[in-house]
Amino acid sequence: MTPVTEAALASKLTDRINRIEPSATLAVVNEAEKLRQQGIDVVDFGAGEPHFPTPQHIKDAAIAAIQGNFTKYTAVGGTAELRDAIVHRHAVDFDSDYRREEAIACVGGKHAIFNAIQVLVDHGDEVILPVPYWVSFKDIVRYAGGDCVFLEADESQGFRVTTKMIDRLVTPRTKLIILNSPCNPSGAVMSPEDMIEVVRLAHERGIWVISDECYVYLNYTDKRFSVGSLREFRERMIIVGSLSKTYAMTGWRLGYALAPAAVTSAMQKLQSQSTSNPTSITQKAAIAGLRGPQQCVADMRAEYIKLRDHVINGLRAIPGVKCTLPQGAFYAYPNLSAFLGRSGINSASDLAGRLLREAHVATVPGEGFGTRDHIRVSYATSIAELDRGLERLRKFLASL
Numbered sequence: 001m002t003p004v005t006e007a008a009l010a011s012k013l014t015d016r017i018n019r020i021e022p023s024a025t026l027a028v029v030n031e032a033e034k035l036r037q038q039g040i041d042v043v044d045f046g047a048g049e050p051h052f053p054t055p056q057h058i059k060d061a062a063i064a065a066i067q068g069n070f071t072k073y074t075a076v077g078g079t080a081e082l083r084d085a086i087v088h089r090h091a092v093d094f095d096s097d098y099r100r101e102e103a104i105a106c107v108g109g110k111h112a113i114f115n116a117i118q119v120l121v122d123h124g125d126e127v128i129l130p131v132p133y134w135v136s137f138k139d140i141v142r143y144a145g146g147d148c149v150f151l152e153a154d155e156s157q158g159f160r161v162t163t164k165m166i167d168r169l170v171t172p173r174t175k176l177i178i179l180n181s182p183c184n185p186s187g188a189v190m191s192p193e194d195m196i197e198v199v200r201l202a203h204e205r206g207i208w209v210i211s212d213e214c215y216v217y218l219n220y221t222d223k224r225f226s227v228g229s230l231r232e233f234r235e236r237m238i239i240v241g242s243l244s245k246t247y248a249m250t251g252w253r254l255g256y257a258l259a260p261a262a263v264t265s266a267m268q269k270l271q272s273q274s275t276s277n278p279t280s281i282t283q284k285a286a287i288a289g290l291r292g293p294q295q296c297v298a299d300m301r302a303e304y305i306k307l308r309d310h311v312i313n314g315l316r317a318i319p320g321v322k323c324t325l326p327q328g329a330f331y332a333y334p335n336l337s338a339f340l341g342r343s344g345i346n347s348a349s350d351l352a353g354r355l356l357r358e359a360h361v362a363t364v365p366g367e368g369f370g371t372r373d374h375i376r377v378s379y380a381t382s383i384a385e386l387d388r389g390l391e392r393l394r395k396f397l398a399s400l
């Protein structure tokens, strides 16, 4: 028999797997890693994760869990102790009143979003997704058979999303609106007023809302806010949180959702047929994070604000670069449209690719987030690394 090509085999896989693409951010991480393996000194603005280590008391709790043989299966949606800790933290910080049954622990915030979308979105349903969007939303919706309806956020107003903009896109097929504030990649933060209006509209029209609040503790305005505090609109709302960014725990894989019990139990049913429980040891570490001292969160936030100011000043000082001021998360999203069309560079992907290969700075091109004129710069690194990368970027852009 003649051997079958990889492409021919791929075409025999399911429609649903062929509807989606690999995560654009992971692609950059891989390419930068290849250069590093060749001994090339790459400045990494690509990775979407804190540069801080996990706080010691959280690590200690994990070590104690191992020593204490807390190494068996647990309840699928997390132990009662963990779910209570999730509910408690949210109640203290955002004045919410969720019950244990309304909380589910998952293998990261991404997993919580995946489960929620599979539970809420059917074939042909429309999902309103503000642009720029975090890479995975679009593909997870497509995997569920849904159609994304893209809403262009207003860059001139710091990528603002308003009810009016959403209202125009609602049709009888609209099933879900996805909010992500603070936003990856733009760093935009919705005002509580704008968020309340959107949630109210969704409630009135019977539309679900997923509020991805994975960066809720990295909000640099003085109005930290979760829609979970809006008790009267909770019926249609899924809050997604994560310990990844809050406690510098990306590798541990612990996220959660707070939602009506009918939703969390459906998510649990799905999870029971895929991953089962999040790692038992991670669950103990998560409890230490959620119940322990919160000063580490405040300290990291203060550091990110310094880094944000440094990188934005640096980017804005480069001739031709425009950049909105991110109000949260740890990304800058500079607009590089002034350089497109120069020296054979016709897209953000061309630009990010050449920037990586020629100047050895890793960034993520905007196409993965639904925009053509931007690259995403993660500033979760040291001031010295920021300076090295900014200098390389400045020289590279000047050479075009």
Ligand SMILES: Cc1ncc(COP(=O)(O)O)c(C=O)c1O
Residues within 6 Å of the ligand: 048, 107, 108, 109, 110, 111, 134, 180, 183, 184, 212, 214, 241, 242, 243, 244, 250, 254, 255
């Ligand atoms: C907006 C957003 N949501 C969710 C996630 C998922 O994070 P995790 O699965 O590590 O909790 C990320 C990670 O980068 C993110 O940026």
